[in-house]
Amino acid sequence: MLKNHFKIALRNLWRHRVFSFINITGLSVGITACFFIFMYVTFELSYDKFHTKADRIYRVVTDIKTPSETINTDVTSWAFAPNLKTDFPEIEAFTRVSGGSFLVRKGNVKFQEERTLFADSTFFKVFDFKLLKGNLKTALTAQASIVFTKTAAKKYFGDADPVGQTVLITGDAIPALVTGVMQDVPENSQIKADMIISMVTLTQRFNKGIEEQWGNYGATSYLLLKPGVSAKNLQSKFPAFMEKRNGERSRKSQMFATLLLEPLKDVYLHSKRGGQEVGSISNVYIFSIVAVFILVIACINFINLTTARSVERAKEVGIRKVVGALKGELASQFIGESVILCLIAFVVTIILSVLLLPLFNQLSGKIVSPGIFSNISNVLILFGISVSIGFLAGIYPAMVLSSFKPVMVLKGRFSTGTKGNLLRKSLVVAQFSISIALIIGTIIVYNQMDFMRNRDLGFSKDQMVVINTNSDAGKDAFQQSVKSIPGVKSVAMSSAVPGGGNSGAYSEIENKKGDLQIANLDLYFVDFDYLNQFKIKMVAGRPFSKDFMTTDTSQAMILNEEAVKLFGYSSPQQAIGRRFKQWGREGKIVGVMKDFHFRSLQEKIKPLSMRVELRALDLVSIKVDAKNLPATLAAIESKWKEVIPNRPFSYYFLDEFFDRQYRAEQRFGKLFFNFAILAIAISCLGLLGLASYSTYQRTREIGIRKVLGASTPGIVNMLSADFMKLVGISFLIATPVAWYFMHKWLQDFAYRIDIQWWVFAVSGILAMIVALGTISFQAIKAAIANPVKSLRSE
Known part of the structure; x- marks a missing residue:
């Protein structure tokens, strides 16, 4: 039938x-x-679920309350995680990670590894990233220890065994020992890396003493809780911990931190605080x-x-x-x-x-x-x-x-x-x-x-080539050398460009009442040509000027309109001449710039400060003529190889870079x-x-x-x-x-x-x-x- x-x-x-x-x-x-x-x-729903202990892994995030605002951040102080592990037996292990970009050389092979992480020695205990070669327990214990992914290792060593071999990192050519090779990070991981460097390299060599800095936020911290431990109950004990460990410092700085726990499985899709990769x-x-x-x-x-x-x-x-x-x-x-x-x-x-x-x-x-x-x-x-x-x-x-x-x-x-x-x-x-x-x-x-795509962002981003010098000693010479190229219209240097990362700075700004009001302001370090090159308009006061080189490099600050509102001023002009203290500098506000979108349009414009700090400028921004662009880029590359021969040449156009936020x-x-x-x-x-x-x-x-x-x-x-x-x-x-x-x-x-x-x-x-x-x-x-x-x- x-x-x-x-x-x-x-x-x-x-x-x-x-x-x-x-x-x-x-x-x-x-x-x-x-x-x-x-x-x-x-x-999308599978992100980070390949970790066998994912149900017990939590990201520590922080709400920082200041007299001006409450900052909801995805990072913690460097001191939080180690001290949490010490004080709470419910925590089986912790690990901190922090992203960076490192020059790596092996003979004539050199790459700028953009997806680099510093990580504690417990990284492979907390997470199930598979180590193909090396010892899980010791791979990240010693200074200058490196674990490459399989694909990254192949770039430097081909088919040879990398473990036990040495590469040179940073512009100072620091020898680093390869202690492991890990499987390439799965696509459905919000933690991405091609190279992992031991955290002690950062805390004991590059930034010694950072682990004692309770107010220095920059570590992404994860806790592995013991089986059966309630994250909610543990979180309820954090206020007493913060009072005991950091109460006095908090009252002095007027920055009060509240620690919260986010389940690892929720970070990618559900967290509103961001991260290395978000959905x-x-x-x-x-x-x-x-x-x-x-x-x-x-x-x-x-x-x-x-x-x-x-x-x-x-x-x-x-x-x-x-x-x-x-x-x-x-x-x-x-x-x-x-x-x-x-x-x-x-x-x-x-x-x-x-x-x-x-x-x-x-x-x-x-x-x-x-x-x-x-x-x-x-x-x-x-x-x-x-x-x-x-x-x-x-x-x-x-x-x-x-x-x-x-x-x-x-x-x-x-x-x-x-x-x-x-x-x-x-x-x-x-x-x-x-x-x-x-x-x-x-x-x-x-x-x-x-x-x-078409909204007026408040700054010029067209035909702008950006090159990261990564603090190379030849950066100033390179900047000067490209000015002579026919297709180059202007050159500026800064610590950040719109759409890129920028640091938050503990700041004290004189408010309308005459008091120094504490706030965490976004901060750009710039040179004297930056505002003009990016066509950022001034609404009060003056821009930085070489005519005031002595004071502008040490005692001058420019705020945006949003920052002026934060401190209670009804007009930008009222903020001119007011006092500031920021990261060891003291001086006066010399100008107020018009608000511009230095972050994605998904975020509201935030208070921003700018200072001239010539030693802290890594990014070279080059305004180029659209005509004969390939020849201009070739000339810029030639100058790079002449002045900074030990680093690979890499650049991006600012408009494309800014638009990446909307990919x-x-x-x-x-x-x-x-x-x-x-x-x-x-x-x-x-x-x-x-x-x-x-x-x-x-x-x-x-x-x-x-x-x-x-x-x-x-x-x-x-x-x-x-x-x-x-x-x-x-x-x-x-x-x-x-x-x-x-x-x-x-x-x-x-x-x-x-x-x-x-x-x-x-x-x-x-x-x-x-x-x-x-x-x-x-x-x-x-x-x-x-x-x-x-x-x-x-």
Whole structure:
């Protein structure tokens, strides 16, 4: 019997191969899109879960309250973690990490390792990063000990064993011993590194005494709690610990720290404090909803297309019933056909997934999966989804087809009834509600991305080449040498550029009342040309000037407008001449600059201070002429190799660097757009099915109207009107839902667009055009058909 069902199913699929092709294509595309989203969401949710002790690992974060503000930071003081381990037996181990960039040389091979971490010797005890060579317990105990990843080690040593060999680090060529080689850090880790240096190298050599500095924040600290320990109970003991260990210092500095514990598994998606790599739980939710939408649309398509073809199988059902076929047998036959069709779609989905996975990885900006067969459980899940869709989506068409009354259908006419029509129309409304909501979402996402790209940032970033000298002794000579290159317009040096990292500084600024108010201000060290080169405008006072070289290099500060407001001044001019103390310097505020976006548009502009500190400038910013740019860059590289020969030459353009902050949002936008297009395309297939069914049902009516003189445009309008009503209802449903979810999405941006009325109008018009284009094919075909044939068939 099963063999017979299988033969009939294949015969019917082949007889109606165009319809079968449309149905299989819709299912395959829908399941493929859903499968990719499933892999993406699964990957995002898997971050840091490969650590076997992940349930017991917590990141220590800090809320720092000053008289001016409360700073929510993801780092701690260098002293916190070691002392927490000493005072609390509930803590099994701790480790601190801190990022950096190091020059590494081995013979003539040299690289600037940008993904470098300092880490305590317990790093491999807390985390399960696999050490391929070396001793887990001792790899990071001694000064100048280095653990490379497998890929990084290959750059310097090829296929030779690196353990026990020496490399030179930093511009001072400090010998460092390679004590281990670790497996490359998994993609789903928010802690990323190519090279790890022992923490004692930092605390005992580069910055001796830093572990006793309770007010120096810069370490990312993790605690491994003993089994059964409650993180909530442990956290409740931290206030007493801080009072005991740092209470007096806190009251003196007026900076009060509150320690909090974040589960490691929550850091990537749920923490609002940032980190080395962060994700967005909102995006995960959105894509999950989109996946469900696409799957629902694919199922709706299947139902509509199958029932639309049901009239062609009415006589078959009638004859089989007359010769004794039972309703259950017919239903199982049609459900079986549905499952077979979905299994064919499953095979097509596998092929599409294999072909499109590299493109999807590229669009998502990460290796979501190296291959669909790398995790066989994903394929099994995909198979289960396909069979389930075939069974569930086939139930309704099977019930409809198996319920035909043989007497009616053998007389040559049958109707599925009002309820069937209502259900099909409801399904189309559901499809187009989803599609219109996705169109609205796509337009809003695009407009927000465009707004972020084109907003006036308050500084000039075009044609700006930035080079990090990493404090090399030849940095000043290099700066002077590039000024003579014809394509160079101007040169400036600083400790930071907009979009890059900058340090917070404990500051005391005279407020409106005349008191020195404590605050933690972002701080840029700059030279005398920086403000002019970046076209940062002054709103009060003066910029730094070589005419005041003696005082400006030791006693002058410039604040931005936001900082002026923080200290209570109603106008920038009131802050000029006020006193400041910052990092051992004392002096007066000489100018106030206009606010500019030195961080992402997702963050509000924060108080910023600038000082001239010529010894602390590492970044060389070069304004270049767009003409003959390759020749200018080649000349800059030539000067670099001449003045700083021991370091590899590397540069970036500031506009591209600044825009990197929005890569995650840009990738989200591209993925959202592509999935929205797929959903709309699949919806159109469903609408095509319903249009086909409807026109077939009205064949006699169309024939009579044509005989009575109805024109082709009039018939097309008549057939299209009902569908346009459905799209209109979909628009009314989709608009408020889309507004609500996109409004919530925009709240993640400090600077964002307003959702304009025209977005909904454009979305509705686009949906109408797409729907009308889809329907017109069947409507015109029916309208131009010979009425004699349609009436004779009755």
